[in-house]
Amino acid sequence: MDLNLKVWRQAGPDATGRFEIYPMHDVSEDMSFLELFDVLNEQLETRGEEPVAFDHDCREGICGSCAMMIDGRAHGPERGTATCQLHLRKLTDRETITVEPWRAAGFPIIKDLAVDRSAFDRIVEAGGYITAPTGAARDANEILVPKQASDAAMDAAACIGCGACVAACPNGAGQLFTAAKYSHLSLLPQGQPERFTRVVSMVEEMERWFGSCTNHGECEAACPKEISVNFIAMLNRDYVKAQFKNPALSGQRH
Amino acid sequence: MKTLQDSTKTSDDNAKGSTRRPTNPIRRFWSSAVGKKWVMAVSGLALLGFVFVHMVGNLKIFLGAVHLDEYAEWLRTLGEPALPRTVVLWGMRLGLIAAFGLHIVAAAQLTRMNHKARPVRYQSRRDYVAANFASRTMRWTGVIIALFLLFHLADLTWGTTNPDFVRGDTYDNVIASFERVPVAILYILANIALAIHIFHGSWSMFQSLGWNNPRWNPIRRYFAVTFAAVIAVGNISIPLLVVTGVVGK
């Protein structure tokens, strides 16, 4: 198939960017979207032009490196699919495909399509963990976790940290990422002791980088792991609850 | 990397994630976007209650002048004899003003925050999947409602834009106002905006308050649609039936 790739080129964080159009001839429908960029880059390099910079690694939809805004959608039109798993056969109806980097204050552009997503690391550092120094753990089966709770935690934990939620959100909010990480830990019995300090520190860190959630639901639709906005409600509720909790009573059951 | 809140901080501060938040619990809560959304949800809930009661009361217009005027008078005397006349009414008015104020201030501040969160917009056309017309136009429908509200007060509370206004003569005032075709159209359009605003707001409220249980979640959307439709039909029926002459003096 033939198509035109309209790609955002930007030499560096402060450079002015622009779209460049690259005609691609006779590309295979079985190609993945990133392989299309591999081919483009080989062509560019052969012509003596600098290749397009883009983050990618595992190419099986789990590392969360790849990040492209494809025709106005984070990770492109296929639901529940990261850019690396999107294949051209899903895009046969298009003549021109426009590709932009994620745009958000918390994700400054490094070059071309590559952005800096370290803000997500800051959110996890703020409280996205359960304090469990190595070697201090008791036997694994002493902690009973109801299957439904474990399944729900796993649903949230499936997040790959790609940033599509922020990219897709009309407000540039980081709520779905933060909620997924928070809910994963706070749905489990192991996560209870730190639950209310965790929610406050994670939310406050999140708001240093990202916009606010106004419940569009665009994040859930863009998420390659289809993580539910239900977790955002959980985060919101616990944040408010935390304001009214007396920390001295946190050892009491209910 | 710069954060949204403070451009004077060094990048070192940012990397360490030092969050300087107010220590006063109320100010701290208000300083957070999640807190502000909670305030918007609670104030929004109060406003939804008002809009509904207001509509129910106004529908008395179809029972005739006596009923509507009686209802208006009842509002003024509510709380008597324990409290003097109009004290409860003024209490409710103050509550409403506070709810409107908080709702609007929070919305304005969040909008500013969201603009800062994406200083450079997408350069190609976005293709939205889940965000709908209602959710994306909240700030515009909100502004329309606020402006309409001022007109509505001037029209039927203070009487400044209504030449035939007679204080206390509620039924006649309404008819006099709505018999003017442009005013009736204005009311109808404003109530459409209100319904759109409510359609997203009354669903969004559940999320912001964290009222979320997969078992009950489908009901939330159902509620939002029904509520918005009821308000729209109820409120619009009045100017529509007046301007078409079905209801009159």
Added chain:
Amino acid sequence: MAISLDGGIPSGSIERKWDDYKFSVKLVNPANKRKFNVIVVGSGLAGASAAATLAELGYRVTMLTFHDSPRRAHSIAAQGGINAAKNYQNDGDSVQRLFYDTVKGGDYRSREANVYRLAQVSVNIIDQCVAQGVPFAREYGGLLDNRSFGGAQVSRTFYARGQTGQQLLLGAYQALARQVRLGNVELNNRTEMLDLVVKDGVACGVVARHLVTGAVRSFSGHAVVLATGGYGNVFFLSTNAKASNVTAAWRAHKRGALMANPCYTQIHPTCIPASDDFQSKLTLMSESLRNDGRIWVPATPNDVRSPDQIPESDRDYYLERRYPAFGNLVPRDVASRAAKREVDSGHGVGPIQNGVYLDFESAVDRLGREVIEERYGNLFQMYERITGEDPYKKPMRIYPAVHYTMGGLWVDYNLMSNVPGLYVLGEANFSDHGANRLGASALMQGLADGYFVLPATIGAHLAPLLGTEPVPTDDPVFRDAEANVDAQVHRLLSVKGTKTVDHFHRELGKIMWDHCGMARSAESLDEALTSIPALRDEFWSDVRVLGENESFNQSLERAGRVADFLEFGELLVRDARHREESCGGHFRVEHQTEEGEALRNDDDFAYVGAWEWTGEGNTPELHKESLTFDNVALAQRSYK
């Protein structure tokens, strides 16, 4: 140089070695730990768990990762699960059995003491991960669920859906993140280690390049820990992530660390075959598919009919035919070689005849579509997403691909290389899997090394250094290393040839796969030993790397890695050439039984082959660490 390879195995019975060792090893007083700086390179399971644990103990840790976030490391892609000798299923598992299975599965080419320790700490790993909030699969009663994996006779594998690696890595990453916030770990992301710094024979730091700015910076410490993963990408097409590479290990090798057993490479039989020449990587499908799928090819070569047009009589269910007892469930290496034989003889299927069918038709008939959907639904979806074919209607096409590498830098019982102060963890070292790794054991080893082994053994090196400062980064050894890194970067940029980096990587991959892949012969290896240096020369005279050093230059990054693969690949082939036997992930066609099974030569090759770098253009020198088996009797595998 005379190098004596002493594994430093503690004396005493195998059950007591680790406990006795921990009692006898030198400790660093808690108040003194903050006086030591440890550099950890790599943020996968081994690196992240080691950095977090060392920081918890009180050491100052400097973490280097070339990823944008530690969470991206390729451990995240492991699907199946993690083994542990918990015996929660009461089916007869024990530390002894996990130890035995691992030594036997590794075809008797691993160190008994290391493997026993691995089995011992496996139980602590599960406790640790659950405490961190890893959402392992549960029974309805709330207890942990297990499954049997890779033909094991006990259910000892813990799993979190098909994303066990992801969840374990996130657990370690979160523990690391906590230490970053506490200020105990200095996190350097997008920072690639390009040289090891050695002073007076002791590792004292690394030199790294910042991938966004190109700035070259030295990091000095009392010890250097490499947890930089395996080298499967030397084959270009593998299930590894695109950025996985051998550079950190290779540069350490060139500074004196021995590279052990590089020829042990594991091929996974159930991957999705490449669709065209532009294919950038291969995707693994869980091995569990072989439990219900039947593998076949058309009986006549070059039969291009669509599979539903090929009647039963024209199909060859070659595994069932050749191995009636095990059928489609023969071990990974046997299944892989059998598939290669079919494709090589013209029986391959698919548009470019590079796969074999894995057919679920009879399973659907027998069990019903719902059961199949429940068992493999997500895998079928993944397959359809990648190939565009519906496996319920058309049999899947599969083909083996490089998946894991058992070889790596040589380490002793302490996980320290022959260069004092340089530790190597996880897939980057050679230690625990012998010639072949069991399913669900990679995650176990990475976490064992990082959480439990290194934090205990590193004291042996650090305790005597108390009171010494790390070598300052303005010392000539650092200056030299920085100059060395600079020189290489500029050498790459100044070739200004005509062919892209990927071109050379792909060519190298073809040589490796064709001549040193699933089946190797003296001739094929000799051929590779001439074609690799030729390709390397061509690379250095004709590679085109555009752009400059001082920016985010991904071609430059890749060029450095491919340059190292071009050197390392030759060593891998050389190791394969010298090892005149077949064992585990190393199959020499000259050494096979009449049934075509791997034929070991325990008399001559029961040793670890560790290679020493002797300078560019020189033949590397082989050192041997002989392996003794006191607790497991050597036996030949048979799957007839």
